[in-house]
Amino acid sequence: MTVFIRGGTVVNADRAFRADVLCDGDKIVAVGEQLEAPPGAQVIDAGGQYVLPGGIDPHTHMNLPFMGTVTADDFFTGTAAGLAGGTTTIIDFVIPNPQQSLLEAYHQWRGWAARAAGDYTFHVAITWWSDLVHEEMGELVRKHGVNSFKHFMAYKNAIMADDETLVKSFRRSLELGAIPTVHAENGELVYQLQQDLLKQGLTGPSSHPLSRPPAVEAEAANRAIAIASVLHTPLYIVHVSCKESLDAITRARAMGQRVYGEALAGHLLIDDSVYQHPDFDFAAGHVMSPPFRSKEHQRALWQGLQGGNLHTTATDHCTFCAEQKGAGRNDFTKIPNGCGGVEDRMAVIWDEGVNKGLLTPSEFVRVTSANAAQIFNIYPRKGLIAAGSDADIVVWDPAGTRTISQATQHAKGGFNVFEGRTVKGIPSTTVAAGKLVFHRGELMAVEGAGRHIDRPAFVPVCAG
Numbered sequence: 001m002t003v004f005i006r007g008g009t010v011v012n013a014d015r016a017f018r019a020d021v022l023c024d025g026d027k028i029v030a031v032g033e034q035l036e037a038p039p040g041a042q043v044i045d046a047g048g049q050y051v052l053p054g055g056i057d058p059h060t061h062m063n064l065p066f067m068g069t070v071t072a073d074d075f076f077t078g079t080a081a082g083l084a085g086g087t088t089t090i091i092d093f094v095i096p097n098p099q100q101s102l103l104e105a106y107h108q109w110r111g112w113a114a115r116a117a118g119d120y121t122f123h124v125a126i127t128w129w130s131d132l133v134h135e136e137m138g139e140l141v142r143k144h145g146v147n148s149f150k151h152f153m154a155y156k157n158a159i160m161a162d163d164e165t166l167v168k169s170f171r172r173s174l175e176l177g178a179i180p181t182v183h184a185e186n187g188e189l190v191y192q193l194q195q196d197l198l199k200q201g202l203t204g205p206s207s208h209p210l211s212r213p214p215a216v217e218a219e220a221a222n223r224a225i226a227i228a229s230v231l232h233t234p235l236y237i238v239h240v241s242c243k244e245s246l247d248a249i250t251r252a253r254a255m256g257q258r259v260y261g262e263a264l265a266g267h268l269l270i271d272d273s274v275y276q277h278p279d280f281d282f283a284a285g286h287v288m289s290p291p292f293r294s295k296e297h298q299r300a301l302w303q304g305l306q307g308g309n310l311h312t313t314a315t316d317h318c319t320f321c322a323e324q325k326g327a328g329r330n331d332f333t334k335i336p337n338g339c340g341g342v343e344d345r346m347a348v349i350w351d352e353g354v355n356k357g358l359l360t361p362s363e364f365v366r367v368t369s370a371n372a373a374q375i376f377n378i379y380p381r382k383g384l385i386a387a388g389s390d391a392d393i394v395v396w397d398p399a400g401t402r403t404i405s406q407a408t409q410h411a412k413g414g415f416n417v418f419e420g421r422t423v424k425g426i427p428s429t430t431v432a433a434g435k436l437v438f439h440r441g442e443l444m445a446v447e448g449a450g451r452h453i454d455r456p457a458f459v460p461v462c463a464g
């Protein structure tokens with residue numbers, strides 16, 4: 001299939017310029033002014049619109065078995081929702097059970113992901129330690145296109161990594177040319193605070209943020225940064241939600257440490273008042289970890305993105321329906337943690353970021369695709385509009401509007417944390433791997449069309 005995008009303003013992370021874009025098969029083959037549309041090409045008129053690299057959401061959980069249930073979105077529905085919102089690639093997580101072989105879990109997730117409509121690739125979680133884990137990390141990097149390992153510092157008695165696991169896995173990651181990533185929350189503190197709250201009879205969703213205050217996150221962020229500093233490894237901290245964690249990243253970077261931070265669209269836009277809502281379903285629908293924070297923390301996160309100490313935006317898309325959330329009706333610790341957003345990330349960040357003057361269009365591209373592609377070593381295949389890059393493209397209508405609602409979304413779960421928000425700036429067309437998958441409100445996602453994207457290890461390049 002040949003797709004020709006005519007008359008738009010191409011926006012890359014480094015600059016914006018007027019150009020036509022020609023795609024042949026799954027690649028962009030030409031970017032330039034006054035190109036000729038080949039006979040038979042599908043022509044998209046991008047006049048008055050921006051032409052952006054397809055979004056990369058570096059943190060999603062499709063088909064995730066978690067807290068006694070499985071997420072509402074599987075790899076097809078979740079990636080299809082992403083395509084409708086301009087996200088053409090997700091980085092999801094293989095999460096082995098403690099004692100489970102990493103390779104066995106990896107193949108299990110690859111099987112589930114075969115249904116994906118958009119491209120995908122995996123971080124692999126290290127939830128326990130043994131010689132087998134050490135060996136399998138090597139095999140994943142060398143043979144299976146994995147270059148990042150995730151460590152949950154929370155979720156005690158489940159998937160939490162202790163300090164021994166962190167140290168050994170960070171060290172092994174360095175040896176392999178992979179980047180360690182962490183969910184930074186002190187799991188022991190969370191557990192003890194949860195027990196205190198339950199003993200006091202404070203069993204509702206409003207206790208969720210009380211059990212996970214900013215200091216709990218900051219302690220873990222500082223600990224992970226200190227471990228990475230001693231071992232000389234880079235570090236990527238997922239879902240940075242509070243000023244204290246951002247300050248830890250900022251300090252480390254000022255000292256020359258290679259630490260990257262990820263902000264979630266939800267943490268950037270939604271504040272902690274949602275947990276005070278009297279309706280259980282509404283409050284529980286917002287239960288995720290780390291929790292939504294005060295407006296002061298939100299302002300700090302935007303400043304982190306603007307100042308270059310936060311690098312990527314993600315969603316942690318992890319949807320559960322009201323019935324699933326209801327498992328914690330009498331005990332907030334049993335509410336499955338997670339919220340959606342893969343369909344809305346690009347639009348809400350454009351609306352709050354670009355429309356309000358906090359980000360330029362090029363900075364928007366940096367934090368929605370290019371930085372993730374660079375940090376996880378798939379640039380310039382992804383995150384760039386240039387000849388040779390994958391034909392993952394969003395034609396972005398800066399004047400288009402949409403009111404976000406669970407009633408009209410493609411994602412499952414029947415809930416949307418951005419419910420009722422009207423955004424200005426939406427995708428009019430999404431092209432994924434050279435195919436038109438979303439056009440003027442119509443989603444044409446094809447089950448199984450997504451591809452696994454191998455991410456090579458980081459290897460120092462030496463002059464010959």
Ligand SMILES: NC(=O)NCCC(=O)O
Pocket residue numbers: 061183287288289290316318337338339
């Ligand atoms: N974030 C969340 O609450 N659920 C998904 C798992 C995780 O990323 O911690």
Ligand SMILES: [Zn+2]
Pocket residue numbers: 183238239289290
């Ligand atoms: Zn997490």
Ligand SMILES: [Zn+2]
Pocket residue numbers: 059060061316318
């Ligand atoms: Zn997550």
